Amino acid sequence: MRRTATGLLVVMAGLYLVARHYQGLHPAMGYLLAFAEAAMVGGLADWFAVTALFRRPLGLPIPHTAIVPENKDRIADTMAAFLRTNFLTPQVVARRMRSMNLAAAVGNWLADPQTGGSSRLRAGAAEMLAHVLESLDPDRLGNQVRGGLFKQIDKLEVSPLLGQMLGTAIVDKRHMPVIESLVRWAGLTLEDNEPLVRELIHTRANAILRWTGLDERLANSVLDGLYKLLAEVIVDPDHPLRGKIEEGLAKLADDLQRDPELRTKIERMKGDLIANPAVSTWWQGVWERLRLKLLDRLRQPEGQIGSQAAEALAELGRHLRDDPALQAQINRFARRTLVGASVRYGDQIVRLVSETVKRWDAQTVTDRIEGAVGRDLQFIRINGTMVGGLVGVIIHAVDQLL
Numbered sequence: 001m002r003r004t005a006t007g008l009l010v011v012m013a014g015l016y017l018v019a020r021h022y023q024g025l026h027p028a029m030g031y032l033l034a035f036a037e038a039a040m041v042g043g044l045a046d047w048f049a050v051t052a053l054f055r056r057p058l059g060l061p062i063p064h065t066a067i068v069p070e071n072k073d074r075i076a077d078t079m080a081a082f083l084r085t086n087f088l089t090p091q092v093v094a095r096r097m098r099s100m101n102l103a104a105a106v107g108n109w110l111a112d113p114q115t116g117g118s119s120r121l122r123a124g125a126a127e128m129l130a131h132v133l134e135s136l137d138p139d140r141l142g143n144q145v146r147g148g149l150f151k152q153i154d155k156l157e158v159s160p161l162l163g164q165m166l167g168t169a170i171v172d173k174r175h176m177p178v179i180e181s182l183v184r185w186a187g188l189t190l191e192d193n194e195p196l197v198r199e200l201i202h203t204r205a206n207a208i209l210r211w212t213g214l215d216e217r218l219a220n221s222v223l224d225g226l227y228k229l230l231a232e233v234i235v236d237p238d239h240p241l242r243g244k245i246e247e248g249l250a251k252l253a254d255d256l257q258r259d260p261e262l263r264t265k266i267e268r269m270k271g272d273l274i275a276n277p278a279v280s281t282w283w284q285g286v287w288e289r290l291r292l293k294l295l296d297r298l299r300q301p302e303g304q305i306g307s308q309a310a311e312a313l314a315e316l317g318r319h320l321r322d323d324p325a326l327q328a329q330i331n332r333f334a335r336r337t338l339v340g341a342s343v344r345y346g347d348q349i350v351r352l353v354s355e356t357v358k359r360w361d362a363q364t365v366t367d368r369i370e371g372a373v374g375r376d377l378q379f380i381r382i383n384g385t386m387v388g389g390l391v392g393v394i395i396h397a398v399d400q401l402l
Contacts, residue, residue, distance in 0.1 A: 009044070015032065016037055031396055034392040034393055035389040035392050040388075045384060055366065072365050077354055084346055089346075093342045100331075146287065184230075190227070
């Protein structure tokens with residue numbers, strides 16, 4: 001566009017020379033000569049005006065030229081003040097946010113399979129998380145995670161929680177499989193240690209029983225009785241032993257919540273467990289396996305984690321898109337957040353703009369502003385050339401009439 005404007009000025013100069021040379025051939029040559037002469041004046045005047053904004057025309061030290069580089073700091077402060085006054089005021093931000101349905105826009109983007117918003121978001125988040133896990137020191141990160149986890153566990157009083165869980169399980173009858181498993185485990189343990197039980201009875205029996213062989217019969221009777229008792233407990237859901245076990249579990253659940261002594265013991269056990277170095281070593285191994293497994297899953301975005309994340313994001317998008325009440329809540333939260341940010345950080349934002357522009361050198365400011373305005377600057381020159389020519393024709397016509 002600069003070359004076009006300059007070329008048009010050259011054309012006017014050539015037209016001026018031709019019209020001046022053939023001025024006597026026809027009266028119309030006078031109008032052409034007036035047009036070309038005025039067009040050159042207009043084009044040169046606007047070239048000077050446009051050039052004077054950004055540099056000194058022909059390098060001459062003409063006053064009030066090179067306006068942008070000479071007033072760089074003032075322009076920076078003016079831009080910052082304009083931004084603060086017209087854009088970063090709470091009223092402007094609130095009014096703008098009220099006219100936007102940010103939640104619905106985000107919901108449409110996440111839910112629309114054509115845009116693939118959830119896929120891009122998932123892929124970007126997975127890649128970023130993978131880079132974080134790889135860049136950080138695994139041992140240090142594991143220790144930080146362990147420290148945070150153990151700190152939260154240390155703050156949590158586990159005894160009432162265990163008591164509530166056990167009490168709820170008893171009310172919902174979810175403890176019955178546990179009791180049956182314990183009884184079966186007791187039976188298998190007794191079977192595995194049957195020789196030990198026989199030896200114990202044989203050792204405790206007196207000499208007469210051992211001499212008569214009654215100790216063996218006594219051992220068989222004891223074992224048979226225990227096996228029968230365990231079998232009856234498994235088969236009969238109303239067996240008295242089951243009731244005793246349930247009473248014991250209910251009392252344990254109540255004591256875990258109400259007995260200060262038991263709660264103190266549980267807390268002491270928890271503290272000893274957290275402070276045990278073996279637990280730290282075990283956690284470090286668990287964390288490393290988790291980290292490597294998570295990295296492997298994150299590097300496979302089309303795997304299970306990727307599919308679940310995509311579906312979760314799409315479901316979130318559908319809720320945001322279709323639920324006006326949820327949209328209103330999120331939009332209100334976003335509006336309040338941005339209004340608060342404009343109040344708290346508005347001055348810092350505009351100061352950042354001002355200081356950034358001030359740090360630029362004069363040539364950078366000139367190039368960026370000139371590049372932003374772009375073609376319109378050259379249209380000023382072109383319009384000046386043509387308008388100047390038309391004004392010259394009008395003046396020549398008035399002169400001829402008078």
